[in-house]
Structure formats: structure tokens, C-alpha cells
Amino acid sequence: MAAKQHLYLVDGSAYIFRAYHRLPPLTDPEGTPVGAVYGYTTMLWKLADDLDKADGPTHLAVILDKGSTSFRNDIYPEYKANRPPPPEDLVPQFPLIRDATRAFSLPCIEEAGLEADDLIASYAREAQRQGWDVTIVSSDKDLMQLVGTAGEGGGRVDMLDTMKSARIGPAEVEEKFGVVPELVGDVLALMGDSVDNVPGIYGIGPKTASKLIAEHGSLTAALDAAPDMKKSKLKERMLEGREMAELSRVLVQLKEDCDLPQPLDDFKLDGVPPEPLAAFLEKHGFSSLLRRLEAGSGSPSRKTDLDPAKQSAGNTAAEHAASRQPLPEMPAVDRSAYECVQTMERLEHWVDRARAARLVAVDTETSALDAMAADLTGISLALGPNDACYIPLRHGGSDMFAEKPDQVDFAQALAALKPLLESDAVLKIGQNIKYDINILARNGIAVAPIDDTMIISFALDAGRSLDGIGGGHGMDELSERHLGHTTLTFKEVCGIGKKQIPFGEVPLDKATEYAAEDADVTWRLHAHLKPRLASEGGTKIYERVDRPLIPVVAQMERHGIKVDRARLAKLSEEFAVETSRLEKEIHTVAGIQFTVGSPKQLGDILFDKLGYKGGRKGKSGQYSTDQAILERLSGEGAEIADKVLEWRQLTKLKSTYTDALQQAINPETGRVHTSYSLVGAQTGRLSSTDPNLQNIPIRTEIGRQIREAFVADAGNVLLAADYSQIELRLAAHMADVDPLREAFAAGEDIHSRTATEMFGEVTRDTRARAKTINFAILYGISRWGLAGRLKVEPDEAQAMIDTYFQRFPGIQRYIHETLESVRARGYSETLFGRKTWFPRISSKNQNERTGSERAAINAPIQGTSADIIKRAMVRMVPALQEAGLDDVRMLLQVHDELVFELPEGDVAAAKPVIERVMAEAAQPSVSLSVPLGIDIGTGVSWGAAH
């Protein structure tokens, strides 16, 4: 029996608009804008690649709109009349869409007087009649009417949103519209569509429309029921709007019986002839796609085995970079060229060559991810493209008696490598080299000087993610994006889950391919990215801030911090007792046993069983039971809400802190070693993981007890130094807010001063409001957000915002100028020149756009604060050393706070040094017009130091 036929209908016109808005503005060698075409090309590539895969296409056609009017305009002249003309640099791309389609040897269908939607509907129905399955590649909500199975023996119709990689079936349609696909047209007719200018009924949006149709079963029934509805605005509008709704129903109806310009069988997909495609890719400078096609490994044909998602992911951005700066000529990665170094003679040969080259990429392989617990398994080096080796050191598994592969003696090898890795004359390049620094430091080697491709990437491209098209800084992603090369992954080499084996058990030939490739790719990335620093203005932040920070943070991680295990265990026990008591009480009040930790079950019990009022929320249709909701219920006298809140607090503290921190104690050092990410936050802040030591409780009394468990070693104390109100100070400086500057200069309480300016007097209430408003400003304000926080009406919140802007006009100017600049250049900048990119700042999608705007307002402030504390950290090490304070150890950074451990006798000498380094950290690069205030405390525990 022949396999089931599966027709893919690509809504080309809709796709290109979306691609245009979500991809960077590329131009081809002739200067023609081609960003949207590029996106379209990668999508076709991916689809063609799926040929013969489960659910992949056997037949495929692209459907396009022709002209801007259709038969619908005869019915309703206003139809689509309010559409703005397409952007200037999109217009020349329309004809290229046809070229691209032809280059893939795919049929391209369009008919005057018909919209693409109608042709799609007609083809879909015809295919369905023949028993074929159909996938419509689009996310247009009008087309959702077609989803489902029709008639007996009829094929299935679903949709595919390639940008989100999401399949849309009947369930998804029903979720979106609250009705079965057949009734979607009725819902659309009621709610209208502002984009297509379908009127609908004024005052009825998606929610109301979906509710009415679900209730009455059809548009006609809903309209007929209107006269019997109880008197309301809605009733009036339904009565008045009947005609408009009926007209809208006709407009949204898809024409399913168009004459088919070409028979279905013409759409048979049968591989893609490479020549026309190559010509097209070449003409428009899509060089990495061209290379891939020529390599034959990823061509859009039935024979490829590449992961298509990954493929298109890497390419878009690769092309982006390539279009600006041609790649240095490098041969393709050839893993067979790598050497496995198994004798001291060969090792010495590599060391000599590396010294001569003065630049070597280094990568370590280990037994685990935790740099403080892992054993060194081997080291790889690279001196140029394909010029790489792997030096296995501890391969052969855990069985002491099993035969081990030939490898050099561990101690001898390290002794040979140490002078190279420590030599001032040789630059060591790593991808996340902090990890290798820590591993090697634990083996007696102090790696320096260094470069780090991950950190370079971050300095250049922070925030520059392209919609699921990875914007990260991991090696596999960078390799795809900048080199067009897919690396072997750790999973492929070591397996996954239970079957995973330690790297030391990987056979040497495979291990060499993987490990040496990592060094090779790192070398290539360095060659590619390092020159961009100078040309794109990233040198200063990289060389003066982030790179010197690497060894400093590495040292902090190795220090770790002591925690009092017994104290944590005692807290765990207390929390356990309280939790189980509360759980019983909650069950009693609820009258049923249930999982308190399940928001789903809790929501059903609170709002259905116990009948408290409160709405459904979110896509999942689940009740929200978060803190704000529970506090509201508690205010209404719901005793169970209080108990749940307390239960949540205790289980959170127990599982995340008191239990987990005990687990995190390193058996060798007896301390807890976090890992900081220098690329974790788009703004330039650090982040902390495994465990996260940047979110240890402090705001509540009960949580604060956990800080008491972070202690100093015997004879030592902990010293906590934090910047006071640094972000507000920076805002005052950057936005030229004189009253705030004066207040800071005079050492006034800043929130009180704000309260005076805004409300004329300082009371507990006005100060609290002023504080909220101050923070709101830093985060990008909206009247609704502020209203929610202050529990006032949006109008009143707006009035406060107006007052704030009036009293502090610099703030409004700062917001305006920041946004203008980000819209014009694509990125924001800190006072020290750190860039953060905002690719969605001009998105058509309001949520994306306003979200980006708020983040863009905040980024220069949060990022400058991050720069300042980073500069302080870099200077702290030599400053303490100069003062002869060799026993003072910097342990933790928590965004605006540094934690040190030091002998009690050093406190008096260390305090002024730490204070001065932190307070002067902006100078001399930047002269702030406000002082930076530092608060310092000491104690036997972190809690006591505050």
C-alpha cells in the first residue's frame, strides 16, 4: 500500500511579513534588502528537508497573494483598507520570494481576485477529499477554520507555525478560540479583526465573542438570542451590530471552491535539484547555506541527516554576521586531522610548537561538570584550523585491573604543560576558560594570560538573540552561528541519562575527535570574534572589565564559603515539623486530603470546592494561586490562605536552602562553592548557580536564619560591603535629576526626599509610596503596573507618574532619549560602553515591543551598576595585596554587595581599603555627579554582618 500522501501548503505572503519583522536587516552584495527572503529561504530548506520524515511533506506548494484587492472588496470596500503600506525595504523582497520558491523547484500559486487564504482553503479541501493529510504552514487565525478531519475517509488538516515550531491541531484551535474549528468563523465575525479591518461588533473582543458562540452554538443563534438578554451594554451592541456581524461572517468565510490553477499531483515533492538553488544562494550572498549545499551534508534533499531546527537556527545568525564581515578563509573542520598525543616526545613537540605560535586554544576534559569536584581526564590544544591534538591523561575507566590505553604519565604531562600554560609569552584561549582555570588551578597550574571566546561573544552580542534562533554564547551555538559548523556534542560522545559514561571511558579515537574539535573550534572562533571587538567598540569593556574579572571570580569560586551544617540540619528539622502540622490543618479546613504543593489542586479546592471568588488565568486555564491572590483571600478572612502561605514559605526554605545547601558542601573542602556565570544576565550582571548564592533569604525573619548558617572560619569574621541605592544614584546621575543628586550629596534618605517632592510631606505612607515609585521608574513604568503595586486606580497612578516627571523632568528626558537611541542603533549602552541589544524594540507585537522598551530603560542603569562592582572586584585583589592584607579573601558577589572572609585582626585595616576601592570604582573612566555610598558590616555569620 502506498504511504499516506501529505500536502504542505505554505502561506508565503504571511510568512514574509513575519520574517521581515523578526530578522535583522540583511542586504545582499548588491545592496538589495534580503532579510525576509533569507528567513523564507531557510524555512523552505527546512520543509524540503523533512521530506519522507514522519509527518513530513510528500507534496508541497507555496501560495501567494496577488495584488491587494479581492472579491471581498466588492462586498465591503473598507476590507483591509486600513493596512499601512508595507515597509520600504520589504517591497523589493516580494518578487524575490517567487525567485526563492523557483530556486527550490517548488510550485508557486497565485490568482488575481483571490487571497492566498482562499486558494489554501480550496486546495486543502480537495486534498482532504482524496484522503490526503494537509498541513498549512501559517499561523493566520482565519485559516484555523480549516483544521480538523472532514467526512469519512477524509484527511486531516493541521497547521504548522514554523517560527515557533508549533503544530496547531483541533485542540490548539479550541484552546485559542474556546470553540471547535467549525465555529471559529462565527467567533471571528463577532470579534472582528482590526488588522484586516473586519468590523465585527463594536465592543466585543475575543473573550466575549468566544463565550457567546460557545453558549449559543452559532453566530445566528447568538444574534437571535440578543433580544431576550437582560438589559446591558452588550445587548444593545448585539442588537445594533447584527448587520455588521453578518457582513463580517461573509468576509471571514474562506472560499473553498476556487478553480484550482494546477492539479494537486503537480505538487509532488521529489528532491531539490541543486543547480538553480546554488545560483540563487550565490546571487544573494547566502554563503553559509551555499557552503552547506556544496558540502552536500545538509542539502535540502531526502538524504540529509542534519537536525533541521538546529540548522536553520545556526544559519540565520551566521549569515547575519557573515554579511557584515567576511569570514577569514579557513578549511572545513576535518576531525581526522587531529592527533592523539600518547608519548612524552609528541607532547613536548606540541608544547614547543605552541610556544613558537604564542597563541594556543586550550580545553580540559573532566569527570564531572562541577569544577570544584571534577578530576582532570585530558587536555586538548589547538594551534590553527585542524591543527589540534588531544592529550589523554586518565582514560581507561574505574576498573583498576582493566587494561588501560597508552597515555603519558599524569604528573609528567602536567609538568611539561605547566610552563607553557603559565608563560606570559603565550596567550591561552578558552571557551568559558574560568572552568579550565579552576580545574588546572586545583592541579597546581595558574593559567595566564588568557582570552575567552564566550566572554568576547558576550561583549559583542549580549541580547542579540534572534527568536529561538539561539542568541547564547555556548560553543555549539557559536560554532553554528559564526563558522557554519556543527560540533560533536557531549551527548553524542558520552550518551545521556543513565547510559551516560564518564569522558575517561570514551575510546581514545572518539575522545580525540571530540576534545580536539573543541580546541580547534575555540581557536577558529577566536580568530573570527576577536577582531570584531575593535571594530565594534567592545575592546574597552572586554579588556578592562570582563576579561580581568575571570581569574578574580575563579578565585572566589575556589575559596567557597563555610556553612554550618548542623545549624542547617536543625532548621530543616524545625521546618519539617511545622510543615507537616500546617499540612494537616490545611487538609482539615479543606475537608479533603490533597497535595498542597500542587497549584492546580489547590486552585480547584479554593475556588470550586470552597467557593472563594477569583478568576482563571493564563493559557492553561488554571486558577492562579500566587502570593498576591492568597493574600487577598487572607484579607477576606480565608484562614486556609494564611496556612498555605506559611506552608509555602517553609517548604521553599527547606527544599531550596536548608536541605539543598547541606548537599552542596564539598566533601574535600568542607565549603560551598557556587559557580558564577559572566554571561548569565543580558545587562552584564553576574548570575550564580549550583547553588545560587545570590538569592539567600534576608527579607523575612524566618528566612534570615539561613544567613546565620553562612559562617567564617575559626579566628575569622565575615565582612559584607554593599553599595547603598546604587541604581537610584546612577539614575540621578544619568538623568540629571538635581533634587535627587542634592539629596544623595547631603546624605538624605532618598525615598523621604522623593516623598517631599511628590506629596509635600513625609509620612510612613508617602515614603512607602515614593519608594515604590522610585523603583517603578528604574524598571520602566506603566500606570497599570504602578496602580497594582500601590493598590490605587490607574488614573491616580498616572497622576503620580505625571507629578514625578514634573518634579524630576530629567527622568522623562532620559527615558525618551534612551528609547530613541535604542530604536536607532539597536542596542543600549552603559556609562562604560557595555552594549545590550534589543532586537524586538520595534516589534509590531505590542507585548514584545513594550517589554523591550522597559528592559531598554533599565539596562543602562542595571548594567552600569554591574560594571562598577566588577571594576571594584578587579581592583580589590591588588589593592588588598598592596595593603599587605594577604589573608583577606573575597568570597561572594550579590549584585551590589561583596562578602569577604578575613582574620578578625585585619578588619580595621581592611575596611577602609574595601570602602575606597568600591567608592572609587567608576573613576577615572567616569566621573559621577553623585557619591557612591558604601555600607559595611562584620560578624561571625553573613546574617550578623548585615
Add this chain to the structure above:
DNA sequence: AAGGTCACG
């Protein structure tokens, strides 16, 4: 793996 929740600055 995703969503909900909550800990921090």
C-alpha cells in the same frame, strides 16, 4: 520539558 511559584538585587 513546561508552567507555577518564590527566593534575591
Add this chain to the structure above:
DNA sequence: GACGTACGTGACCTTG
């Protein structure tokens, strides 16, 4: 009138 409404993170739990 409809959307969802403060910036930046990471960890843990339940559920599908």
C-alpha cells in the same frame, strides 16, 4: 474596549 502590565536572575515542585 481588548491584550497584559515593573527590570534582572535560578531552583524546586508538580504535572503531562
